Amino acid sequence: MYFVALSQGVGARFAKLREPVLEALATKPIPLLALSCVLVALLSIFWVLRTWRKETTLVKPSPKSYPPLPKDAYDVCIVGAGPAGSVTAYFCARAGLRVLLLEKKKFPRQKICGDAVCTLAQDIMERMESATGKGSVLDEILREGKGHPASNGGLVSPAGYSYIGNSVGEGDSGKLARSAVIAIKRIVLDEKLARSAAYAGANLLEEVSVESARFDTGKALWSISGERTGSAPEEASYQARVLVCADGAPSRLAMQLGIVKEAPQGTCSRAYVKAGSHNYAADGTVIYNLNLLPGYMAIFREVNDELNYCCYIIPGNPRVRNDDLSRLHHGFVKEDFYLSRALGPRAELEPMKAGSLRLGGVPRSYADNLLIVGDAAGFIDPLTGEGIHHAMDSGVMAAEVLKEAFKHSDLSARFLSNYQRRWMRAFGYDFKASMRLAQILYRFPILLDAATLCIEKQGDEFLAEWARIMTGQRPKSQLFRPYIMFAMAKELILLVILRTLGLERKPIDDVRKHQ
Ligand SMILES: Cc1cc2nc3c(=O)[nH]c(=O)nc-3n(C[C@H](O)[C@H](O)[C@H](O)COP(=O)(O)OP(=O)(O)OC[C@H]3O[C@@H](n4cnc5c(N)ncnc54)[C@H](O)[C@@H]3O)c2cc1C
CATH class of the missing domain: 3.50.50.60 (FAD/NAD(P)-binding domain)
Incomplete structure (x- = not known):
């Protein structure tokens, strides 16, 4: 009875509140909506911080007594x-x-x-x-x-835009710049x-x-x-x-x-390419092909001019399964515009090997x-x-x-x-x-096109920053820093307009530039 009475009391109180809330919604919908958004945002931040704290706060030891360790253990x-x-x-x-x-x-x-x-x-x-x-x-x-420190590298976007430049950059002030990657x-x-x-x-x-x-x-x-x-x-x-x-x-x-x-969940192939048998001049290139996203291909220069060609299958694309690795690895060597030219017709590749990710x-x-x-x-x-x-x-x-x-x-x-x-x-x-990010890039490959065009416009220091983020030197959240975000957003808007009007630059010419 007590609970019935209590719930009726609470119900009556809410009923009293209903009228003024409905009235406020009818007369001032925008401030109320804004207030609700702020409340939801605050609650989300609180929830994220609470989870983060729970997952990362270190626990204190509580000493135990263990039996003595056998002599040869x-x-x-x-x-x-x-x-x-x-x-x-x-x-x-x-x-x-x-x-x-x-x-x-x-x-x-x-x-x-x-x-x-x-x-x-x-x-x-x-x-x-x-x-x-x-x-x-x-x-x-x-x-x-x-070990071969990479100093000259870049990326090729799904539409074929590419930028190859000095990927080392100037480094943090006071620190010597260094290669984001050494091939060993x-x-x-x-x-x-x-x-x-x-x-x-x-x-x-x-x-x-x-x-x-x-x-x-x-x-x-x-x-x-x-x-x-x-x-x-x-x-x-x-x-x-x-x-x-x-x-x-x-x-x-x-x-x-x-x-x-x-x-x-994923898999990746590898084939070394014999020194002197290829046309590749840079130290490392990441190639995003539409048929492989969110995975990609990579070529890296090892010591003594040998190359390392890999094809990464990263989950997220329902059209690409791990079983497709051999078909894709061999297919791209012949059909990917950038890769086939970088390797050239005389490239001697070792038989494909693979490992899981x-x-x-x-x-x-x-x-x-x-x-x-x-x-x-x-x-x-x-x-x-x-x-x-x-x-x-x-x-x-x-x-x-x-x-x-x-x-x-x-x-x-x-x-x-x-x-x-x-x-x-x-x-x-x-x-x-x-x-x-992998999911977003798979769904909106235009973002990679815009990023590549942006790197091309901004130059080597921007490329070096991209390399630092992609190689784990800096967290991915750094992509949302205003100077990166605004530059990329500008390029994206421009690209959408040009693409809609059919005035987009032919990316193929772009690739030829780097052969
Ligand atoms: C094709 C491919 C390309 C990649 N490219 C890159 C790249 O360019 N850069 C990068 O950073 N990462 C790359 N990775 C990922 C990288 O290889 C791994 O993250 C890295 O090797 C992890 O090191 P690990 O010591 O955890 O495992 P592993 O390097 O796999 O070492 C495991 C060791 O355990 C041993 N072992 C296994 N079972 C037993 C057992 N039962 N008893 C005793 N020993 C055992 C193995 O022999 C091996 O020596 C790539 C992965 C693949 C598959």
């Missing part, structure tokens, strides 16, 4: 010595932890990749001491002439990183393929089993307090453990005594398909969180969730922006 066992695993191993070892790094292949080994190493990865390589003890990993690679073959890069981790103190075991891992809650210990795949195959098993899954995009171990549940970050990258890093956790940018720098960055963050976790004796999922909070803050939200 490790603090941390990392499965996979790609960039993510090796960087995690390096910084964990430097933090004084006992580290085991297991790799199923033997170095030097191939990894199918575009080999474009972005600035953030270059920064981390500068912090890592090379295995020879003579400077950083990056210095050593450049000293040995095994993964056969070189991955071995340097793994050896550097071993030099820092990690026990690197090659040709050990991990098959399963089991966690004993009572002992707080992982048992990791696998097989030595060398000349005399045999079973192998190891024990560690923490397991780090760094086994790449298929993420087999984390899927087996039930933490990662989805298959990788796990994009945008997994919903959960931690559990009790466990972290997932790099591609295994889906740290590939959903707009650009690039992930080496995020793999390495996640390795640094994982090592920092583990250092704290061991220091405070708290390896619980609750405390290790700080890892997820940190990567969400560093690049997780940027991935969300990338996902939306």
